[in-house]
Amino acid sequence: MKPRGGTNKATHSQLRQHNQQLVLRAIYNGQANNRAALAQETGLAKPTVSELISELLDEGLLEEGGRGESTSGGGKRPRLLHFVPAARHVIGVYVDDEYVLGALAILNGRITARHHIDLNSAQGEAVIESVTDVINGLIAQLDAPLLAIGVGVSGVVNENSGVVHYAPHLGWREIDLSRILREHYDIPVYVANSTALVAMARYVYGPTDEVQSFATVRIGGSVGVGIVINGAIYHGGGEIGHLRIAEQSLVDVPPAWEGRLESFLGWRYVKQRAYAIRREYPASTLPRDGEYIRYLHIRQGVANGDPAAIAIQDELSSHLAQVFAWIIGLLRPNHISLTGPIADMGQPFLDQAIARTHDLILPDLMQSVTYSLTETNDLVAVGAIAQALHRELGLV
Amino acid sequence: MPTLGLITNNQHEVFQRTVIAGVQAVAEARGYGLIIDSYAEDEANPRPISLDYQAVDGVLVLASAAPPDLLREIYTAHIPLSLVSHQTPDLPVPAVITDNQQGVGELVKHLVVNCARKNLVFIQGLPGQRDSDERQRAFTHEVMRYNLIVPSKHILRGDFSAFIAAQSVQQLIDTGAIFDAIIASDYLMGIAAVETLREAGIAVPEDVAVVAFGDGSEAETAGLTTVAADVMEQGKRAARQLISQIEGLRIRGVTILSVRLVVRETSLIDPV
Incomplete structure (x- = not known):
């Protein structure tokens, strides 16, 4: 791998940025709201703190308002400092196999606009153009300076360099997406695997009593796993669809995908398989070959006892159980959440997959794991926003 | 002064009026003039x-106010x-x-989960119009999600017209159909449905x-439960989108x- 620019030695400006983040984070998290308290909280000298605060005030990230309680020594009541979430915008982008979805957020993660474009089977360069189309659509809606752009891609991504090594459905190989976008927009860009970002989103903005170690399994066009271990996001999780789980797939696939996980759980193959199973059950009410079909058709079919739908759910849940079993066996998470389009299959499907997982692993391992379904399209973009905030301001 | 052109069928109906107010606000703030071509103020005699x-420097079109040929012409002229x-x-x-999928999702969830309704009727908008088609597709998805049975005669023609919606609801009542909830693709049709039901002696929201x-x-006055985006905001965003294009962004x-979701009297009921 090519070495990236910069060294480990902290420069003066890096140190300054670090200190600025310390101060900002302390205010953002509510640990301190005046200069004296900030000096105490961060361990920085008071003049340094004052200087940093005056910069942050100039940049609009902080504002002053009101006075606090006077200190026990009876000193002057301190002027209070407030964080200004609307001072900057952040853009988070999700590059799916079928569409690009961008979200514009202010610094507390609240989304103020979304922009969407269908890829219509676009590949390679055309996908990069769609990414910039979406970012441009959100730049049009900015009413504060843009701080950074975060991007989530369903593929193999080096999150340090921002290079997408491999995203087969987009026709991307060794795409330096971070550099391309940085040159285009002249602001920091952070690129990561989409499922890792879902885990980040759940970790940062999820329920506060969120368990310490959890995995997010995302299934749509591809299959990904995002991981948080002991409260830290583990990058390097990501696509697992290429793992070979059988000698042969159940449907016709390109030779390179024979027997791989994605040919059992990726939507384009699930669809083929659903049509094939449907053919075996003439009485089924599921859509026939080539007709419009969604996970929701299968869900409704199962609820009504449709034999073809039950057979499809049966297969899908055993494949998913295999994924759960690997995760539990290797990582021992407290919690697994299932997300992506497959979440439309609903709770009965998840329950069946959990029951199947019981058959695959040691009973002791199973007991400490809880499960949930997360049905939202926004999570990757939200995770990309969270990552940009984390990397740029050290806030989350 | 650079100028935006805006094509609309009329500027007196509440949707058009509110979008235009949003466009106007942004245009003024950004130093753009605004020319409005409102060609069907008299609906029966459109110009x-x-x-x-x-x-003009750029064109905004409200809903389906301009035919596809004209859109192509403007696009081709760069x-x-x-x-x-x-x-x-x-x-x-x-x-x-607006996020039609999210909106219809919230309406159906509200009816099924909060109001314990199962026999839904859907009043269509204008087939071929984007919002209309998306809302209907979303309705189909939600019907599957909650495993509801909606016979095809429960999908009513509405054409985004209060008059047609009222007619369709009346016809449905006349057939003796059994239903306990109506979702209308826009709120003026929803108000028409409420009036038609009440005139027929059917209690809203009890029955x-x-x-x-x-x-x-009008929806607020009628006490109608709705989902909505901020229409003024939609106008502002459209103006920003257009101005950014004029200023060189692709x-x-x-x-x-x-x-x-805004819950009002027409669906305010304790589940049985």
């Missing part, structure tokens, strides 16, 4: 569209173009739309709950506005 698009609540499948023209997409003062795809 031809007369906006000289070559003479005049920046943005659509509000509309889309041209064959042209890469950006738009600002039939009614909810609808979009919101305005934009494709759609800017999507989230919606919010």
Whole structure:
């Protein structure tokens, strides 16, 4: 791998940025709201703190308002400092196999606009153009300076360099997406695997009593796993669809995908398989070959006892159980959440997959794991926003 | 002064009026003039569209106010173009739309989960219009999600017209159909449905709950439960999208506005 620019030695400006983040984070998290308290909280000298605060005030990230309680020594009541979430915008982008979805957020993660474009089977360069189309659509809606752009891609991504090594459905190989976008927009860009970002989103903005170690399994066009271990996001999780789980797939696939996980759980193959199973059950009410079909058709079919739908759910849940079993066996998470389009299959499907997982692993391992379904399209973009905030301001 | 052109069928109905107010606010703040071509103020006698698009810096079109041929003409002439609540499948023209899927999802969830309704009726908008088609597709998805049975005679013609919606609801009542909730693709049709039901002696919301997409003062007066995006905001965003294009940004795809559920009397009921 090519070495990236910069060294480990902290420069003066890096140190300054670090200190600025310390101060900002302390205010953002509510640990301190005046200069004296900030000096105490961060361990920085008071003049340094004052200087940093005056910069942050100039940049609009902080504002002053009101006075606090006077200190026990009876000193002057301190002027209070407030964080200004609307001072900057952040853009988070999700590059799916079928569409690009961008979200514009202010610094507390609240989304103020979304922009969407269908890829219509676009590949390679055309996908990069769609990414910039979406970012441009959100730049049009900015009413504060843009701080950074975060991007989530369903593929193999080096999150340090921002290079997408491999995203087969987009026709991307060794795409330096971070550099391309940085040159285009002249602001920091952070690129990561989409499922890792879902885990980040759940970790940062999820329920506060969120368990310490959890995995997010995302299934749509591809299959990904995002991981948080002991409260830290583990990058390097990501696509697992290429793992070979059988000698042969159940449907016709390109030779390179024979027997791989994605040919059992990726939507384009699930669809083929659903049509094939449907053919075996003439009485089924599921859509026939080539007709419009969604996970929701299968869900409704199962609820009504449709034999073809039950057979499809049966297969899908055993494949998913295999994924759960690997995760539990290797990582021992407290919690697994299932997300992506497959979440439309609903709770009965998840329950069946959990029951199947019981058959695959040691009973002791199973007991400490809880499960949930997360049905939202926004999570990757939200995770990309969270990552940009984390990397740029050290806030989350 | 640079100028935006805006094509609309009329500027007196609440949706058009509110979008235009949003466009106007942004245009003024950014130093743009605004020329409005409102060609069907008299619905029965529409004029031809007369906006000289070559003479403005960019064009906004409200809903399906301009025919596809004209949109293509403007696009081909390289005049920046943005659509509000509309889309041209064959042209890469950006738009600002509301999140129809989310909105219909919230309406159906409200009826099924909060109001314990199962026998739903859907009043269509205008087939071929983007919002209309998306809302109907979303309804089909939600029906599957909650495993509801909706016979095809429960999908009513509405054409975004209160008059037609009222007629369709009356016909449904006359057939003796059994239903306990109506979702209308826009709120004026929803209000018409409430009136028609009550005139027929059917209690709203006790016998039939009614909810609808979009919101305005009429819905508030009628006590109609709705989901809606902020229409003024939609106008502002459309103006920003167009001005950014004029200033050189290439934009494709759609800017999507989230919606919010407002529960009012027409669905306010304790589940049985």
